[in-house]
Amino acid sequence: MWRRQQALLLRRISPLKSPAAWHASGMGCYYSTEPPEAGGRKAKTAPLQARGMVDRFRLRAKGGDGGNGCISLRRSRSDRQGKPDGGNGGTGGDVILECSRSVWDFSGLQHHTKASRGCNGLSKNQIGTRGSDKIAQVPVGTVIHLVQGEQPSLALNKPSRALDPWDIPDVVEHSPFSSSRIGSKTVKILDSNQFSQQISSKKNAVEHEGQRGNRNHRGKEPYYMTDFVRTEDYEGTIQKVEIDENDQSDYEDEEFWEDDEDELDMEEEVPEEKRDEEEVQYSVAELTKPGQRLIIARGGEGGLGNAYILKEMWLSKTNRQEEMASLSTGQPGTETYLILELKSIADVGLVGLPNAGKSTLLSVLSKARPEIADYAFTTLRPNIGSLTYEDYFSVKVADIPGLIKGAHENRGLGHAFLRHIERTKVLAYVLDLAATLNGRKGVPPWEQLRDLVMELEYYQEGLTKRPSLIVANKIDEEGADAMYEELKKRVQGVPMFPVCAILEEGVPDLRIGLRDLMDASDLQGVDLSKIVVD
Ligand SMILES: Nc1nc2c(ncn2[C@@H]2O[C@H](COP(=O)(O)OP(=O)(O)OP(=O)(O)O)[C@@H](O)[C@H]2O)c(=O)[nH]1
Secondary structure: OHHHHHHHHHHHHOOOOOHHHHHHHHHOOOOOOOOOOOOOOOOOOOOHHHHHOOOEEEEEEEOOOOOOOOOOEEOOOOOOOOEEOOOOOOOOOOEEEEEEOOOOOOOOOOOEEEOOOOOOOEOOOEOOOOOOOEEEEEEOOEEEEEEEEOOOEEEOOOOOOOOOHHHOOOOOOOOHHHOHHHHHHHHHHHHHOOOHHHHHHHHHHHHHHHHHOOOOOOOOOOEEOOOOEEOOOOOOOOOOOOOOHHHHHHHHOOOHHHOOHHHHOOOOOOOHHHHHHHHOOEEEEEEOOOOOEEEEEOOOOOOOOHHHHHHHOOOOOOOHHHHHHHHHOOOOOOEEEEEEEEOOOEEEEEEEOOOOOHHHHHHHHOOOOOOOOOOOOOOOOOEEEEEEOOOOOEEEEEEOOOOOOOHHHOOOOHHHOHHHHHOEEEEEEEEEOOOOHHHOOOOOHHHHHHHHHHHHHHHOOOHHHOOEEEEEEOOOOOOHHHHHHHHHHHEOOOOEEEEEOOOOEOHHHHHHHHHHHHHOOOOOOOOHHHEOOO
């Protein structure tokens, strides 16, 4: 027993051969290096960023179907024919996206999400319970692209009602035609049977409700978004997504739940970015504040009970049974197919090649504790820290995973992280002064800067025009001073700060520099023509 415990302990603390092995062992990593089991599912050929962070996600949502209305007759000794007493069915639950600080990415979501069905109505005028909502938490900075389905609508943060008095037939006097369900369905039936005079008494009520634009009889009309809704202004630019109208038809015939899970999986062989661009119709909203809610699929209205139908509506004698059955059937919930995309929101973006010291810098600038190690790509997802000044002015700093030459072509960690830079107000280029010192085969700082600027520009033109500064890191290394002097000669027009992140030297000046950068309105970004490279 003791030996087993000792062995377990040894295994835990024994040093691994290399940082990469340590990483691959699962200690700082999300995937296993083990080959897939024989007969198991095909190994995923996911790009590295997909293993670390899921920042793009396909989601199909369906609101709960409405419960059926009840057809029931209450008989008594005095009333042998019986009175209709079937209650209405309950409304189906909604699928809601909730913006939350407690989640970082979309890894906790399911590709198929469905809210609960409303309960059926019962005899004795008992209405069915409303189906419970399905609430999926998404990180702050989630952009929602609609591929197919109804526009999402903003939801007020009110607890859902347990019981809706408007659904109780005998309690409230109101026009049955004010309901979208009744307003459309019943009127259609009556029209088709040429009994329009029968509804004339109700017409005023319909018009009245129509003017108010009410969708349902409960007066709980959601706010339907007609355009892109941004829930908080920021100065970053939004990448417009191309709309390919022709692609729409491909999806119209698809059955909602027939898709194989694999089809929705982000780890596919088809280049994900390319496919998304083809499919996405437009961006409809983004969630930027914790607590914001967006209804992406609505629950269907409950079917009507016969107590309601027979009291309020005229039914033709010939098709009575059919009409009754049709009205008492609950409406299906709406369906949507969305692509969620995460774009971090920060004031300052730390951009640099792998190992430049971005995470170290973030940890000394703020209270954030990102993973730091002397091997490339330690950071697999953006870390955000808060830098607070004495006057309580606060700046959010994002440490973006290391970029390399060719990142825009998906090299290294790829361009998945470049989109996080889009949403930062100012940029701090972290350059490694020691990359070529003491026999290291790195890239000189001015070339690092040129590569970074080019990568950002390749990804999105004009991205480097925003106010920027340079952090010349690792000034403590031997020969770094001379390198810094050379850097100053080769790069013009941008504020530069020599820093030793591990010893926190130069960090107070950098804090002031960042503040100035945030406040300044006339500062420009890095100009490629002002960088001298051999
Ligand atoms: N000598 C010296 N080393 C530093 C300094 N800052 C960071 N380092 C070291 O550089 C290595 C890389 O630091 P990180 O902060 O992980 O670098 P990063 O840019 O976040 O790396 P990625 O996660 O790969 O993008 C670590 O071993 C740090 O200890 C510094 O000012 N001086």
